[in-house]
Amino acid sequence: MKFKLLSVSVLVIACLVVFLFQKTRPYVKQLPLIAVANYGQHASLQAAIEGMQEELAREGYINNKNIRYIIQDVNFDLALIAQMIANLKNERPEVMVVMATPIAQFAKEKVHNIPLVYGVITDPLTAGLIKAKNVAGDNITGSSDQQNLPAFLTFVKRILPHAKRVGLLYSIAEANDAFLLKNLQKAAQAANMELIALPIDAPRDIPIKMQAVKGKADFIYVGVSGTIQPTLPVIAAEALKMNIPVFNADDSAVHDGLVLGSYGVNYKKVGANIGKLVAMILKGKKPAELEPLYPEDKDSHAVINRKQALKFKIALPKDLHDIEIVN
Structure with a gap:
């Protein structure tokens, strides 16, 4: 009898845990998602991502509180870009941040229903991402790391x-x-x-x-x-x-x-510019309305x-x- 009561108790607790998990899980999923498509693990790219997250935190967007991130990279392998972008598209993010030229160029051609923000790109105009130096593309704007x-x-x-x-x-x-x-x-x-x-x-x-x-x-x-x-x-x-x-x-x-x-x-400042643009998109702006940003001499x-x-x-x-x- 005691064994049966114990078994029933364990079953009830297990069901309760599953219920609570299922109840809280959708809330996490419903947090606005920022997807980051990165080229690979490199100090400048990592610093830019950190700078973006820090700027978004200053704007009131806190990871796992009112937004969440998914960050992937292709380890500098061009052959893997298509799969990474497809994976991130399937996550249905509010914004997709595309780091480095090959990633941004591919995303611009293949992603049309998710706002795009590029980062760590020296000349986005030559790369075909924007319409003019200070004019965004139809669905893409971003932050350059153009050097002096x-x-x-x-x-x-x-x-x-x-x-x-x-x-x-x-x-x-x-x-x-x-x-x-x-x-x-x-x-x-x-x-x-x-x-x-x-x-x-x-x-x-x-x-x-x-x-x-x-x-x-x-x-x-x-x-x-x-x-x-x-x-x-x-x-x-x-x-x-x-x-x-x-x-x-x-x-x-x-x-x-x-x-x-x-x-x-300073690549954290390049990232901070990314964060400013992402924050404006989260507040309702469209990429085409946001002027591309460039480093200042003081940066x-x-x-x-x-x-x-x-x-x-x-x-x-x-x-x-x-x-x-x-x-």
Whole structure:
């Protein structure tokens, strides 16, 4: 008898738990969903996502309280983009945030009933995402990470006053890289510098391609290319063999001791701009009504790694009070 009573009690408790779970579960599902389609795990992309979430929290949108997130990436594999976008579409988000050019371009063509906000894209106009620099697309707007290249070269001149030749690796398959190549060429010419550009078909070609700058480049610049950035450790290793310092667009590699320096936008601020646009869409605005956002000059930040400078026997000037020096 006691066994039967115990069994009935356990059954009642189990049913109660299932009932409560089913009752609360739909509420979680009904929270407005923000889907993030990311290219891969990289410091600049992660910082932008964090900046977006922090800005949305400031706007009153708290994760698992009145909104929720789903974040996926393709580990920089172009072949997986279609499946990721299809998966996120099936989740029926209120907004889809598309990080990096290949992701945004695919989403623009395939997603028409979900508002799109791009992020970490250097030139959204050349990429075909928007109608004009300050005019959104029909269903897409976003936040650019466009770099101030003349200011970057001025920064380099302070560290390497005799530098005349800059090496650049760029992907032939990315619109971001085409924009970078064009604008770095223009900035280099204005700074009386020579640009040595190395087109890259595939990341595996980088060690061989880099031999073309041996004894020719005074430094190498690595931009925000979705193809080139993930290979930064390889670039840095090869450059070290050739005694060529490397400057990166993102400062995380400087803090990690991988490259000499960086001058670029703060990616959390790029992400904050994404958050502002997402918040306005959640409040009822349409992407076409929202002007695309770009970094301001004050959003750029310079960092130098002291150990890297010693490694390349670079004597740092004393007047670097406006530059962050890390060990």
